[in-house]
Amino acid sequence: MGFFFFASRAAARFLGEARIIHPGVSTAALLVAAASGGGLVAYADSAGENASSEPSQEAPRKKKVVVLGTGWAGTSFLKDLDCSKYEVKVISPRNYFAFTPLLPSVTCGTVEARSIVEPIRKMLDKKRKDVAFYEAECFKIDASKKAVHCRSAVGTNFDGNGDFMVDYDYLVVALGATVNTFNTPGVMENCYFLKEVEDAQKIRRNVIDCFEKASLPNISEEEKRKILHFVIIGGGPTGVEFAAEMHDFLVEDLVKLYPAIQDFVKITIIQSGEHILNMFDQRIATFAEMKFQRDGIEVNTGFRVVKVSDDLITMKSKSLGEVSVPYGMAVWSAGIGTRPVIMDFMQQIGQTNRRVLATNEWLRVHECDNIYAIGDCASITQRKIMDDISTVFKMADKDNSGTLTLKEINDVLEDICIRYPQVELYMKSMHMLDIRDLIKDAIGDSHKESMVVNIEEFKKALSHVDSQVKSIPATAQHNKDTILLNVLTRWTNAKNIQKHLGQFAPLGGEQAAAELPGDWVSMGHSTQWLWYSVYASKQVSWRTRMLVVSDWTRRFIFGRDSSRI
Amino acid sequence: MGFFFFASRAAARFLGEARIIHPGVSTAALLVAAASGGGLVAYADSAGENASSEPSQEAPRKKKVVVLGTGWAGTSFLKDLDCSKYEVKVISPRNYFAFTPLLPSVTCGTVEARSIVEPIRKMLDKKRKDVAFYEAECFKIDASKKAVHCRSAVGTNFDGNGDFMVDYDYLVVALGATVNTFNTPGVMENCYFLKEVEDAQKIRRNVIDCFEKASLPNISEEEKRKILHFVIIGGGPTGVEFAAEMHDFLVEDLVKLYPAIQDFVKITIIQSGEHILNMFDQRIATFAEMKFQRDGIEVNTGFRVVKVSDDLITMKSKSLGEVSVPYGMAVWSAGIGTRPVIMDFMQQIGQTNRRVLATNEWLRVHECDNIYAIGDCASITQRKIMDDISTVFKMADKDNSGTLTLKEINDVLEDICIRYPQVELYMKSMHMLDIRDLIKDAIGDSHKESMVVNIEEFKKALSHVDSQVKSIPATAQHNKDTILLNVLTRWTNAKNIQKHLGQFAPLGGEQAAAELPGDWVSMGHSTQWLWYSVYASKQVSWRTRMLVVSDWTRRFIFGRDSSRI
Incomplete structure (x- = not known):
């Protein structure tokens, strides 16, 4: 190392x-x-004009900082920011932070949805920060007026349509990404996704629905096979972990409760590359593929999905051409895309034909004074040494x-x-x-x-x-010294966990594979226990830590809950 | 006693x-x-023709028993039934049993929804009973054909519209009741209810929505007051408990997270009678009214709600005439009504102008061979001594x-x-x-x-x-010796708890009132602890018992979660 x-x-x-x-x-x-211990260094960046933000003797009006988004990037930034020095407003359609690495566990009830979320107001309150939070979606960034246009996500029971405008001196864009269907026909309408907490909850309900549906009378064996065919499109860590969770849920819980239909269940992973988990060491990919083969999880590599109808998935491979398979439930985890509001903003500032906002090495968006972008919605155009x-x-x-x-x-x-x-x-x-x-x-x-x-x-x-x-992703891992960033605190995000504590791929049956720091590769049962430790330690609060651990314990004792709620 | x-x-x-x-x-x-220890006594009831159901030497075809509903009545019946002697099919749109007395606690996150449900398949599996369960809604009982018509609740992804028919030798109707709006205009569209688990989850999300909405910028004080006016229509135990939960949630958790808007919150109970909790001892009603007065919960007695628009509740009293109040969220808990399928069935068998099915003292529906009705959808026309x-x-x-x-x-x-x-x-x-x-x-x-x-x-x-x-309600408390009922097991249902362990009214702030057996009345903090004990002991499984108790513990330590999921 x-x-x-x-x-x-x-x-x-x-x-x-x-x-x-x-x-x-x-x-x-x-x-x-x-x-000075967590104090913010007002540092004049290369643009120069920000020097005015340094505190002068007559205590000038606090600068307005608007943060868009409460995901990893937004909350990490807020943790690091000395909010007392600014007038901070946070805007997000979700009033909580979600520990997304555990989303696949939520899909089958290994962990409860509520155990991996922390209210954003509580996170801010803990640091006694007087920060305004608005549960709303930003739908337009107006750099010329230094304002963002937002829409309340919670109905329009009051006068007006729920739209409002918030102006800023500094804007921090941490809106993350959305799913990318690559415009594949039928994906939006027929597939489930694994991006938000609600997605995981929907999947959980639908998995149970499939089992209940296949248990109804007057369903032919062929229909049962179709209904109980779970297809995961995308063999990255999320898709693989969901497949593993599904398999565990099946063999540990559902076979007892739905004995009549257990033989009709099939789990398939469709991967366009040659191997699943292809961002990992080859040994891990092979280990995973062999474990899945033993488990009866079908792995179709070299197939690209070209269409998803309400009961058929059509995929293409170079050697076999087009193949269609009937399915009961499809989960799309094949890529991430750009949010419309980011797309629109990139149009405004001439950053067309890009997937994410380009920032300089200090995370400031190119050609934009006072707009910073962090997390999945941005990447640094790094200076060449x-x-x-x-x-x-x-x-x-x-x-x-x-x-x-x-x-x-x-x-x-x-x-x-x-x-x-x-x-x-x-x-x-x-x-x-x-x-x-x-x-x-x-x-x-x-x-x-x-x-x-x-x-x-x-x-x-x-x-x-x-x-x-x-x-180079726009995270503090690589660059965090913007004018607004506290220089002394940690930045704990998904990429950070991956980097500092290894990158894990839970494979089900209490086994996992991991790339650990120093290019060590670890596989098997002990790795799963390492995964438990790392994921428990990385929870954002003692409350969620306790909940996640008690969820795991409960699962060991009582199994997963199959109630459809 | x-x-x-x-x-x-x-x-x-x-x-x-x-x-x-x-x-x-x-x-x-x-x-x-x-x-013979849990064996079913095949007892010829007054109709006589059932004598054929007694086992003969050549082991005849098992009689088909269809149970509609998985609420208190249905699951209690199933627990008591020796399923090995019959071919049992259970049909319900919910694949779980829910401990409904804790629903008000779910609305504010004191207890999680998942902690009060138990999958019906698990309950049946525990007794190693080979029982079929269909997640579907019965929409027609056809007594002449001895069959019920059902509709799958989980979509129509397979051929046909999801309808199917199940025939029976014995039908046990345990469909419960639905909400009764007394045809008050606007109630169905604008009010929340507290009948199902989903209702409680919706209320929880909406409570948080109201607080988030009132926190948005550009909202006038008048609008804040309106949005944060929580109105409970109906002063029975459910409505009162919800009001108490709301008040606790507010003072224990929300004031910390939404300090800017706490002064705009108001909770109102509208009760048509002269007192809330009027089915209890007068001392309890008075105690509750005085506690609510101290807590700032407004109790409007003698008012009947006549209309609910999307932002106004109109009510009438004899002395004051019609009054309209703006509101943010309204919960209707003013009465229970008849499910359409029961209504239709009553039409068929000439039991018109009734609210519930009339049964004889052995729970058999009048004029119907082999159809039994139990729980909230039935009442016994008792023989006079x-x-x-x-x-x-x-x-x-x-x-x-x-x-x-x-x-x-x-x-x-x-x-x-x-x-x-x-x-x-x-x-x-x-x-x-x-x-x-x-x-x-x-x-x-x-x-x-x-x-x-x-x-x-x-x-x-x-x-x-x-x-x-x-x-006389149609529960085993008063009568359980139908041909299908096991004569040696307990029947634990809500009414049973009320009867044997007292009837509780939690009032918030760790206080409760109760009518205990022997007409004792108990009020205050110790009663709340008694309530905790009784409700923990009455959980249907060790799993839910552990979950409920750990939810209470978690709430004491960390407070309630305010994430909007």
Whole structure:
């Protein structure tokens, strides 16, 4: 594991950024601000005009910060923000935060929906933050008027149509993503999804409905087979986990309650790629496929779904052409797409033909003053290190010797990794544990002992890292030092769990597979227990932690509930 | 408490009935059957033709028993039935039993919906009963064809419209009741109800919706007041409990989360009678009204709601005439009505102008062979004891002396109380603890010592008991010896709890009022703890018991969840 993997990143990164890019800013002043314990550092970003937001003596009007969305990104941002310094308004159609990694468990009642949600007002209240929350959907961002247009999600019982406008000084867009059907005909109408808590609840009801329907009299065997054919489209972690949950629910609970129809049940995964879980290590994909084969879960790889009617799924493969299968319930977990409001906003600001908002490395949306975008609705257009390579070299070369020693490089390495996350990504992808490896690779064994590099060798060493630029998500994992972000607090989000604690794929039957930090691969029963620990520890509150653990306990003792509510 | 209150009723009643009304039936044979431990006594009822159902040597085809409904009555009946002796089919649009007394607690999240339901298949599975369950709604009973017409509640994804027919040898109608709006305009469209689990879930979501709606910007104070005006129509136990739950939710949880709008909240109960809880002891009604007054819950007695529009409730009182009040949410708990399928069936069999099916004392629907009705959809037209008084006297007079000694009366008393429940009801209403009191009352002190009565004195003693005949619900509490009912098991239903363990009215703030057995009245904090104990003990399974208790615990520690899911 590289020495920089678990460093106190945010503060270091922030200070590093200041030193490298804005050497004029007093590092000492920033250190004081950073050390003041959760205080917000009002930091003038490259646009410059924000300097006015620094508190002046006559306590000026608080700046209005509007946060759109209460998912991982929005709530993490709110946790980090010192709300007392701003007039904060949060707008979301959901008045709660949901721990989405457990959504697949909700579909079969392993965990209750209510155990994975935390009211947003409670989260804010805990920090004694005087923040306004509006349960409404933002349907238009008007950057020219510095305002967002919202619509109440809860009916129009009062005068007017429930629309209202909220103006801002800073806007933080954390609206997440929506499902992407790739315009496949019939998917919206006939498939279930796994994006929101309501989706999981709907799936749960419908699974029971299918079993009840197949138990009715006058249903032929063929119809039973059709009704009890559960198809998952998309072999990513969510789809695979849902398939595993379904299988466990079936063999642990439903066979006892619906013995007459258990033989008609079939679970199928349709995956367009060659393997399920193809973002994981190949060993994990193979392990999962073999387990599913033993469990009788059919895995159809290399098939692309082209149409879903109310009782048939049509899919295509290169070798077999078009095939249609009857089904009872289909769950679509094949991709994420752009929300209409983001699409509309991207049109306004000329970011057409993109899937998510492009931000600079400080998470500010390009061409927009005071609008920041975080989470699944944004991605960073990362600066290339090769564009700044001379400045970086100069900064590191403290003694102006024209060469860098290993010590000099190490002194600025953390700064570099924060400013140019691609360095770390590249090293990780090449399985390098140390900057030494990167340099050795570039300069060869010629001066092994001294490890001194000149600018050309330095350039050569870093010449490939910019290839990693394209895929940088807009999370604090990689960049959190916007003007509004608290520099000293943690940012716990799904990607963070994946990164710091491993990426898990629960496979049912108390087994799981995981990629752990340091590229370890772990599979089997112990991994499932690791999963239980990690997911329990990552709950946002003691309340949800207790609920999730008691749900698991209850399931072990009594099984899952099959009441259709 | 009378000596007969907790006797092993059912068996004794059954045998008593045989001895008194059908002296020809061998008591010994019945005793053997009754003693065989949960075995069903195939007993020829007065219609006679059912004698064929007694098992003959060549093991005839099992008779088909169809049970409609999975509420209190239906599930209690199923628990008591020896399903191995019949081909049993259960039909209900809900595949679970719900512990309805806790529904008001679900509305505010004190208890979770899932904690008070138990899958019907699990209940049947526990007793290893091979019973078919169909999740469907019966929409027509066809007595002439001995069949019921049903419609699948779960969509029509398979061929046909989901309708099917089930034939029966015996039909047990346990469909319960529906809400009764008394045809008040606008109630169906604008009010919430508290009859099903879904109703409670809807109320919970809507309560949160009202708070979120009132928190939106651009809402005037007047509108806030309107949106946060919660009106309960009907001051019975359900309405009162909901008002109490709402008040607790407000002061214990919501004031912290919605501090800006707490002053706009108002809870109002509208009651047509002079007092709320008017089926309880007057002391309880007064206690509740005083507690509500202290809590700021407005109680409008003597008002009848005549119309509910989407934002106004119009009510009428004798003294004040018509008054309209703006409201945000209205819950109707003013009465129960007849389900359409029961209404239609009553039309068929000529029981028009009734609210529920009329049965004989053995729960068989009048004029219908092999159709039984139990629970809220039925009531017993009880035989009058005065019509049979000579037979009763003769049966009791073992030595044909023309007079009855106290011992002779006591010997048949249990039989009498089973056959004519009005005797017990009358004695209870007169606060008599012993049959001695009844006789003493009738014959005066004249022959205090001997306690011997002739037929005229016996008639005089019992002359008033038939006044209690009118109000006998069709539950096993009063009558359970139909041909299908197991004679040795308990019948635990809502009315039973009320009767044996007292009738409770939780009033919020950890206080409750109760009428306990023996006409004790209990009020205050200790009564609430008694309520917790009784309601925990009365759960149908260890699973729901654990869940309900852990819900209460969680609420004490963390408060109620205000997420809108």
